Amino acid sequence: MARARSVLIVGGGSAGNTLAILLANSGVSVDLVESRPDWGVLGSGILLHGNALRVLRDAGVWPQVRDAGFAFDSIGILAPDGTVVAEQPDLHSGGSDLPSTLGILRPALQQILIDAVRASGTRVRLGCTVEKLDDQGEGAEAVFSDGTASSYDLVVGCDGIYSTTRESIGVTDRPEPTGMGVWRTLVPRPAELVRTDLAYGGPCHIAGYSPMSDDLAYALLVVDWHERDEADPADYAERMCAESATYGGLWPTIRAHITDPAAVHYTAFHRLLVEGPWHRGRIALAGDAVHVCPPTLAQGVAMSLEDAAVVAELLSSRDVWDDALLTEYRDRRMPRVQTVVDGSMQLAQWLREGNRQAAPALIARILTALIERP
Template sequence: MTPPLRVLVHGGGIGGLTAATALARRGHRVDVVELRDALEALGVGIIQPSNALHVMREIGVLEQCLAAGFEWEVLTICDPAGGILAKIPQPRMDGAPSNNGIPRPALAQVLGEAATAAGATLRFGTTITELADEGEEVAVTLSDGSSERYDLVVGFDGIGSPLRKRLYGEQYAPEYTGFANWRVTLPRSPEVQGVVMSTGNLKAKALLTPIGDDLMYLGSVFAEAEDFRPDPEHAHEQLRERLAGFGGPIAEALAQVTDPAAVVYSRISQVTVEEPWHVGRVVLAGDAAHASTPHLAQGAAMAVEDALVLAQSLDAAETVPAALAAWEERRRPRAMWVQALSRAILKQETGAPTTPEEDELLKVGIPGAAHFLVKPY
């Protein structure tokens, strides 16, 4: 397809900024609109597995990500007391390390600078207020009062995607899984040279993830009522209660958690858009189309894969609709496999009943999934 296309990316998160960079580097004219007032990232840190790092290499920011994070190669599995059960070397894609832990704000800065350097325009405090797909182009009115016509509108606007609601109403609203994630950033212990995961018969999982030379985060997953929220003054104590059965490095890290404001709590939900992810010249990607639980650490990886493959599909097709059809045919099986296995692992680790289909998926396991996901996407 001959550039430049006029592309609007709705959402300036990890997937949206990756898409903006990949598209702008190919000569397309890209606008990114983000409802937040600045380039910031909620949460603590994130794991970039090898397939995500391969995308970072393709858009020219691999070295920046590694410099801002902590590269690691081995997953350590411990029992609840902290005894080491296994050390599992992690696979890698050609030209990319096995894993990188990185603070979310640092990754947002790397990707924002890359998008701007590639020629994309970032507009904050802005969202879509009106949208009409007119066949050959999409007429868009933004909340700042401006109007523009685009060849393509891409929704990387997260699990609560306003663009998804425009296309499908509440039909694909996020589904709460019954579990929530507790996370807190801490000084990195010298022995945490990669992810340290403790699990066992406690129907819970806790892990330590290095995200820099000096930082790591403690994460844990527990069953929580949908309306539960931590007490703002006692969140650290509530986390301690939930992790009371863990010893070893988890207990040592937990002893450092003294500030309730440092505890980040998020419910784990998923989204499965069963209808096409694209309608005309409007397409949903990342969590807007296929949000999954975090149990394979692949949510953001699937989003950045979506972004790069979209750019590649536009390269190869003669029309935008043909590119979107080819993109979805390539992306849906892989993203749905990640979602299904992630949910099955959540159930397995927390003692929830699994289906026969999930039992088959669980035979792959986390190590097997890692080897599968370093295959070309």
Template sequence: MNSAVEKILVIGGGFSGMSAAIELRKRGIEVDLVEIDPEWRSYGAGISLGGATLRAFRTLGILEEFLEKGAGADGAHVHLPNGALLATLPTPRIAGPDVPGGGAIMRPVLAAILAEATRAAGVNVTLGATFETMTPAGSGVEVKLTNGQQDTYDLVIGADGLFSKVRETVMPDAPRPSYTGQAVWRAVLDRPAGLDSTMIYVGPKVKVGINPVSKTEVYVFVTEDRPQKRRLDESEYLDTFVGLLAPFTADEVVRVRAEVSNTSQVIYRPLEELLVPLPWHQGRIVLIGDAVHATTPHLASGACIGIEDAIVLAEELEKAETVHAALAAFEARRWERCRMVVKNSLRLGEIEIEDGDKQEHAGIMRDSMIALAQPI
């Protein structure tokens, strides 16, 4: 193990941050993780996951628990609004012949799985705080937390998401998140009998998906064009969501629309993207996940590339002779893959907004899936 890295601070207890903490502890590094939310919550409904994400889960050691508490599936079926089948998208079994090619899970459930694994790994977790100051100190970084704690670390990992305070502090000139012109709605319902894979229904300006997230639940996602980013009052959520489903006459969508109610956990989010140019580190502070590459959900790979960041960073820290060499190698391995996911997802959204070339859309999906199947 690289003796120059003995103690690391992870700022942010989301999927990327927890994954980094788990992988670093496997390598004998002391890890402190600080999370600003005192309850360590994860907001949102379901999250769709591709085979590359399940491969990363296997590396983390949480795959079996995901398969028990989430839902694995092979293939995704694309339909017209009336239910006519357009295509079945293959989902290769990237994580192994015994593991489905994709799946989904409730975000809070996945967060709880990772939180349990983080604590079991021996990570020192501090909730309800973040950093107040970070100052270079010799061959480390002196960090003062908002709760008054202070310590010096060999490396600080900023994994604090799309609106990263770490990014704003160490990279004040970095790009800001950009609205893409689309928004996504999500809701959770009882799982209909016989629904065992992802169903997608493509309308002129709205796309509906139905995806199992557990043995008893599905989540429904609706992507719509919204030229202007604006906040909606939660009192509008239910009626707006049901209205977006109205033009779809496919049996499954009609059934879903009839079952949506005040208990369906309807969630609305404008879609934003971010790609920060290299380098992703300043001195001994490095950014991972949404803090440097936030993507729309069109390739179901946002969580994937953030978790992969964590795995690759730990690998490079283990084998490099210096921290600088490890960070350079990490960035070299991650840049093209993350750039591809962000930009291809953005282009898929643009094609949907423009009602553009369906062959281009299909080609981007195919090429992206091939690229994601490659080793990291």
């Protein structure tokens, strides 16, 4: 019997974990190294569109994701005073048998993926990084921070926006700040909050809230990024209350719960799109390691999961893992990822210019394009 082919995945976030599950389930021998000893995630909640849910279903975790999250099929557009201006049905980018959108706590999604990675037989090393990667033509050798070394048929760097795998293989593209950022926090879910409601404009570019579970909701304010605002996390609750002070709707209820500065996050938006090859020899990249966009379309996780799905499909269906396969992976992903990165940047730009009219049509066009499988 032929030996199982082997893959090393660097980074256990949404891309790395999903790739591990899909590959291990198709009979590939998978090692995964994750630098965080607790395998945890930072941040509060995320929105997943149908095209992300479709990959999670293929990975076998949809029932757990559905039960942990809060699904909905429309979006509310509000005036800054909270008046509902429009209620739009959201496109089902993962097909009509999945919700158009699901809010979920980041730690909940991570735990679901961790449980599935463990169940897949993937060998996991936590608190471990790759010190050196050596492409050897037919495979690659990795030297780990614990002093051990192993050879693999393929290495995939899923190590996020500041990927050291990207750096180690000589890809020189780096994430650039976009000049915008977001205040975010979790609050108890008001009973009437059952979908994303966004106000474009007012003192912030966007003021919005989304359900994340039966109990919790996520409130966000998109603003121009000022480094000085990062300076004093002790002020974060006060700042988020001040920035949202003139917004109506559910904001007064939400603001009453924004009291703990440690529960408020202030995060800058970045852009990255590696336009050249996404691999060197037998070392490839996926997820935020090769593309990052401001979350104006909430498609970052979805694009990372789709990368994992395409890599897994190609590796599990081909006898030969070579340069042509990895080029095909990048060429297949690029038009879709570029559409999302450019669209996210365009939306951010329009928000900064105060142009709110064009956004719904662009969002609908992009989500429609994503209905087709990647």
